[in-house]
Amino acid sequence: MSTQEGKIEPMSLRHAVLGLLSAGPASGYDLLKTFELSLENVWPATQSQLYAELGRLAQEGLVRVAAEGPRGRKEYEITEEGRAELRHWLVEVSPAVNRRSDMLLRVFFLDQVGTGAARGYLERLAERAVHEHDQLLGIREFVIGQGDDALRLYGDIALEWGLRLTAAQREWAEWAAGRVAALEQEKAPEQEKALEQK
Amino acid sequence: MSTQEGKIEPMSLRHAVLGLLSAGPASGYDLLKTFELSLENVWPATQSQLYAELGRLAQEGLVRVAAEGPRGRKEYEITEEGRAELRHWLVEVSPAVNRRSDMLLRVFFLDQVGTGAARGYLERLAERAVHEHDQLLGIREFVIGQGDDALRLYGDIALEWGLRLTAAQREWAEWAAGRVAALEQEKAPEQEKALEQK
DNA sequence: GTTCGACATGTCACTGATGGAATGTCGAGC
DNA sequence: GCTCGACATTCCATCAGTGACATGTCGAAC
Structure with missing residues (x-):
């Protein structure tokens, strides 16, 4: 009777691995390539993380070594327990919110560097967002029409999030730079006065 | 001659601490409250992180113990070196992008749970976004008009990002749920066919 | 005068993530 | 037949972050 365990749960790396293996068996090396490319x-x-996690998953019975190939290759396969854990995580565990933001932390301290540098920072954020947006558009062109109905749909949905996020970031950063510029204008007369005083 | 060091740099906790101390001296306990409230x-x-970081910062000369109070209280103060490091970080170190997203990782594997559960997941994301958006609106009401020009401006800008992000998230999740619903409809006839077959 | 909650710091074990080193095998092309 | 790049795994040091525990002091209210 262990219904009320500690329940910490997150640890998404293992679910990423289970998710990839749910599409078919693969070796650590294969998975690594997938992580580098699509995730x-x-x-x-x-x-190092990946191989360690595969070892743990195997020990817990969520994956199994289905075959061994050349060069010590071990082909892993998801087990029924693994599939169950994946589904459990997908539908029952509420996703962790991503709170930390280096970008936003800096905004809090921008008054330390004056309006000019602050505006510069925000303008660079806008530029970066445009750049990332363009890259995502490129990816969309590239992957268009790949996979079956469901896979294409969820890939599309993920990509659309990236597009909307970068678009929102650009608009926000430009708006914010404008606000800072307004403050700059407002302060300009004061600076002139300070000069006259001298 | 150490001009070309390793340069890894991120480690934003220390910059958060420096940023807070740039507004005036404070103890570890004070800073902890600020972290809990506004950061x-x-x-x-x-x-534990905070006290450890203060110790390290003091050792490196970026902050200094300005005064000792009752109960072993140590009041820390930012030094000129600390201010320089803060400004350097703000204007010269490009902000780390926040790549990991539990929320989005799940989207990639949603085809594992069928359209019903997938739609449910997206709908819950939309609801959560609405909830967070409302909370931010509440905060905005609460902090309205606090602080001087510059501080209010940057606080506003940070809050506005939260509002835009949650709004975008809601719209996206609702759009995505709609797409999944469309796929569901499309598949319904197939299921009927499968039933007739039997 | 005692008690209790807020103030205040320090330390420890553990986990997830990063980056790099060490080691070795297979197969295609010269 | 050799060589080199891709394949493939394992191990290790280090770091940021989490949560819990230990320890103690001050001041207000009873």
Whole structure:
């Protein structure tokens, strides 16, 4: 009777691995390539993390070594328990919100550097958002029409989030830069007065 | 001659601390309260982290113990070196992008749980976004007109980002749920066919 | 005068993530 | 037949972050 365990749960790397394996067996190396290619912008993982996690998952019975190939290759396969855990995580565990934001932390302290530098910071954020947006558009062109109905749909949905996020970031940063510029104007007369005083 | 060091740099906790201290001296306990209150949604920090970081900053000369009070209270003050480091970080170090997203990772694997559960997931995301948006509106009401020109401006800008982000999230999640619903409809006839077959 | 809650700091064990080193095998092309 | 790049795994040091525990002091209210 262990219905009320500690319940900490997050640890999404394992769910990323289970998710990838749910599409078919793969080796650690294969998975690493997938992480580098398609999960790079959602859940990056390093090789050391990945192999360690596969070991743990195997020990807990969520995945199994289905075959061994050349060069010590171990092909992992998701088990029924693994699939169950994946589904459980998807539908029952509420996603962790991503609170930390380096970008926003800086905004809080921008009054330390004066309006000019502050505006510069925000303008660079806007530029970066435009750049990222363009890259995502490029990816969309590239992957258009790949996969079956469901896979294409969810890929589209994820990409659309990126597009909307970068668009919102650009608009916000430009708006914010404008607000700072307004403050700059407002303060300009004061500076002139300070000069006259001298 | 150490002009070309390793340059890893991020480690924003220390810059958060420097930023807070740039507004005036404070103890670890004071800073902890500030982290819990105003930086909670941008850069959360625990007590253990905070005291450790203050110790390190003091050792490196970026902050200094300005006074000691009752109960072993140590009041920290930012030094000129600390201010320089803060400004350097603000204007010269490009902000780290926040790649990991639990929310989005799940989207990639939603095809594992069928359209009903997938739609449910997206609808809950939309609801959550609405809830967070409302909370931010509440905060805006509460802090309205606090602080001087510059402080109010940057606080406003940060809050506006939260509002725009949650609004975008809601719209996206609702749009996505709609797309999934469309796929559901499309598949319904197939299911009927499958039933007839039997 | 005692008690209790807020003030205040310090330390520890653990986990997830990063980056790099070490080691080795296979197969295609020269 | 050799060589080199891709394949493939394992191990390790380090760091940021989390949560819990330990310890103690001050001041207000009873």
